[in-house]
Amino acid sequence: MQERLIHPNEKNYFIIALVISLLIYFWLVSTIIGIFYILLLAFISFCLHGIWLGRIRSNGVKLTTQQFPSVYSKVELLCQRMNINTVPDIFVIQSDGMLNAFATRLLGRNFVVLYSDIFELIDSESEEELEFIIAHELAHIQRRHVANHLLLLPAMWLPFLGKAYSRACEYTCDRLAAYYTGNLEASINGLTLLAIGKALYKKVNRGEYILQSRNEKGFFIWFSHILSTHPPLPLRILELERLAQYLASYKDSSKVDTITVEAQQ
Structure with missing residues (x-):
């Protein structure tokens, strides 16, 4: 079932990015100075990432069986459903009103x-x-998107390719999250609140929001899209709405008890 939910563009762009990255790596290691640059960039990237994540780990609140246990138990259950053997470290950080979340990795540990x-x-x-x-x-x-980042790093710096692969990954993760949580309506609401906030998302006319995205056209809208790592929220919502009947047809009771499909059309 999971393979059916992977966005086809993710597979296509991954293959293209992998081939390009391997060719660049092979070219760099063929010269002594190339090897030096690879090691130098990898070391600098590792240190900066470690320092940034260190601030989060030293200041954020970590979810455990004793810290917000109800949420942590849901994370454990999701990991079981998704066949993630080790529960990642979950941190909550102060955000000054921003609505966001992200996954990252350091020294084999997922966060x-x-x-x-x-x-x-x-x-x-x-x-x-x-x-x-x-x-x-x-x-x-x-899906090992974070773990594969270093492998695909050269291609990710190429204009448009890295962003296109990232957008496809976002579509895949939306699909998988809707499937494993078993509640399509809440999944679509989760995307809607990212657009307008926690207080108003339930009042949004979803059909009008999607229609708005179809009517707002032009070069700069198109260009901002292809330069973005995330698809526009109306398109992500539309993708999940199209999954309603698909999820109902292919629900796997061994992993998800109930699929809620009363998404607004």
């Missing part, structure tokens, strides 16, 4: 970082939306 304004959904009736957002980040780990 998921949740911005506090998203995590505050646990104090509302929107815990299922939070579960979708967490599952989306876990899907990045399951």
Whole structure:
């Protein structure tokens, strides 16, 4: 079932990026100075990433069985469903009003970082939306998107290719998160709140929002799209709406107890 949910563009762009990256690596290692540059860039990148993540680990609040145990238990359950053997470290950081979350990796350890304004959904009736957002980040780990970043690094710097691959990965993770959480409506709501915030997302006319994205056209809109690592939110919502009947047809009761398909059309 999972293979059916992987966006086809992810596979296509991954193959192209892998071939290009390997060719660049082979060319660099064929010269002594090339090897030096690879090692230098890898070392600098590793140090900067480690310092940045170190600030998060030293200041953020880590979810455990004793710290927000109800959310942590849901993460454990999602990891079981998604066949993620080791539960990643989950940190919540203060976000100054920003709604975001991301997955990252260091020295073989996976991390998921949740911005506090998203995590505050646990104090509302929107815990299922939070579960979708967490599952989306876990899907990045399951699909090894973070682990593959270094392998694909040369191609990721090429104009448009790296961004196109990243957008395809986002579509895949949306699909997987909707499937494994088993609630398509909450999944779509999770994307909608990223567009307008926690207070108003349930009041959004979803059909009008999607129609708006179809009507807003032009060179700069197109150009901003191809330069972005994430697809526009209306397109991500539309992709999930199209999955309603698909998920209902292929639901796997061994992994997901119930698929909710009453998404607004």
